[in-house]
Amino acid sequence: MNTSSDEKRAGKKEASDDITPQAVDDAGANDADASDIADAATSRFASGGSSASDNLQQASGLDGKQHTGISRSISRRALIYGTAGIAALFALGGGLRLTFGAVVPLRPPGGQNEAEFAARCIKCDRCRSACHLGAIGVASVNNGLLNARTPTMQFRRGYCDFCAGVPDHRAVDGTDPGLLCVANCPTGALMPFDKAAEWIAPAVIDAEECVAFKTRGACGICADRCPFEAISLDTNLRPVVNEDKCNGCGYCEFICPSNSYRSYSGSNRRGVNVERREGRRP
Ligand code: SF4
Ligand code: SF4
Ligand code: SF4
Numbered sequence: 022m023n024t025s026s027d028e029k030r031a032g033k034k035e036a037s038d039d040i041t042p043q044a045v046d047d048a049g050a051n052d053a054d055a056s057d058i059a060d061a062a063t064s065r066f067a068s069g070g071s072s073a074s075d076n077l078q079q080a081s082g083l084d085g086k087q088h089t090g091i092s093r094s095i096s097r098r099a100l101i102y103g104t105a106g107i108a109a110l111f112a113l114g115g116g117l118r119l120t121f122g123a124v125v126p127l128r129p130p131g132g133q134n135e136a137e138f139a140a141r142c143i144k145c146d147r148c149r150s151a152c153h154l155g156a157i158g159v160a161s162v163n164n165g166l167l168n169a170r171t172p173t174m175q176f177r178r179g180y181c182d183f184c185a186g187v188p189d190h191r192a193v194d195g196t197d198p199g200l201l202c203v204a205n206c207p208t209g210a211l212m213p214f215d216k217a218a219e220w221i222a223p224a225v226i227d228a229e230e231c232v233a234f235k236t237r238g239a240c241g242i243c244a245d246r247c248p249f250e251a252i253s254l255d256t257n258l259r260p261v262v263n264e265d266k267c268n269g270c271g272y273c274e275f276i277c278p279s280n281s282y283r284s285y286s287g288s289n290r291r292g293v294n295v296e297r298r299e300g301r302r303p
Contacts, residue, residue: 124164124297125168125297126160126168126171126174126297127176127222127295127296128173128174128221129152129157129172129174129202130200130202130203130216130219130221131200131203131211131212131213131214132211132212133221133301134212134299135299138210139167139171141209142171142210143208144170144171145207146159146170147205147206147207148202148203148205148211149172150205151201151204152179152201153186154181155175155179156174156176156181157172157202158172158173158174158178159171172202174221174295176294177274177291179275180270180272180275181270181272183200183270184201199213200213216268217268218301218302219301220264220267220268220302221268221269221295222295222296222298223264223296223298224251224252224267224293224295224296225262225295226261226262227290227292228259229288229290230279230288230292231259231279231293232279232282232292233254233258233292234259234292237258238254238257240278240282240292241258242278243292244260246273247272249266249267249270250263251263251264251265251266252273252293260293264302265302265303267302268302269295273293274291274294274295277291279292
């Protein structure tokens with residue numbers, strides 16, 4: 022038993038008269054056992070003697086050199102498996118989808134050439150701020166990591182009137198500034214856009230969601246109100262899009278009531294949706 026154990030035991034005796042001498046002796050003995058074990062372990066560690074890990078090592082029959090070899094081979098194996106996993110993920114399209122997204126976002130007018138747009142857009146948000154109808158939103162990571170926070174049309178919240186409805190739509194020198202999203206883009210990611218010859222993307226009727234396909238002519242709002250007369254009704258009173266006239270303004274998608282009429286379907290789509298397609302109008 023060492024001095025510090027004696028001191029501890031003396032301290033405990035002073036601390037309480039209720040504690041019996043026998044109990045204190047027992048406690049002191051326990052302290053002594055614990056500190057003796059700690060001392061023994063410390064001295065063994067300091068002298069480089071055998072320790073628990075030494076015993077384990079001996080029992081397993083492995084020395085330090087062999088351990089290093091195993092960790093090296095595990096690291097190498099992990100690296101090979103990791104690389105193979107990533108390659109397989111990309112092969113299956115998972116990595117590409119994660120990076121670029123499964124669906125390329127619908128760009129504002131003038132951003133339809135995706136390669137040029139992606140090379141120039143700096144995600145500054147100026148086009149979105151400039152839109153007076155709130156038709157421009159931002160893409161999320163669901164559109165791919167590289168597309169996150171790039172501008173995208175959101176025709177559930179607004180539509181594009183090509184800035185025709187902007188009050189006092191004249192620059193101070195009296196000239197027409199054109200489309201405000203394009204005019205405010207500092208890098209040329211959004212190029213000049215001709216709504217008579219180009220499209221943001223074409224409107225596409227979804228027969229599964231359109232009310233007119235489920236009933237006989239209960240709805241024809243899109244045909245009535247398309248600002249460019251690009252939708253008509255066929256002989257069954259179902260809407261048909263004329264792609265020669267549609268410029269993708271999104272007004273039909275904005276006003277389509279299918280989600281309200283057919284809310285029980287739980288679909289995220291509408292009876293008409295503007296869907297991305299590369300290239301100019303036909
Ligand atoms: S052209 Fe005008 S209305 Fe259309 S998205 Fe650009 S800013 Fe908005
Ligand atoms: S069909 Fe829809 S997207 Fe196309 S011009 Fe008419 S309202 Fe706009
Ligand atoms: S507004 Fe929508 S539901 Fe109505 S006819 Fe057009 S696409 Fe169909």
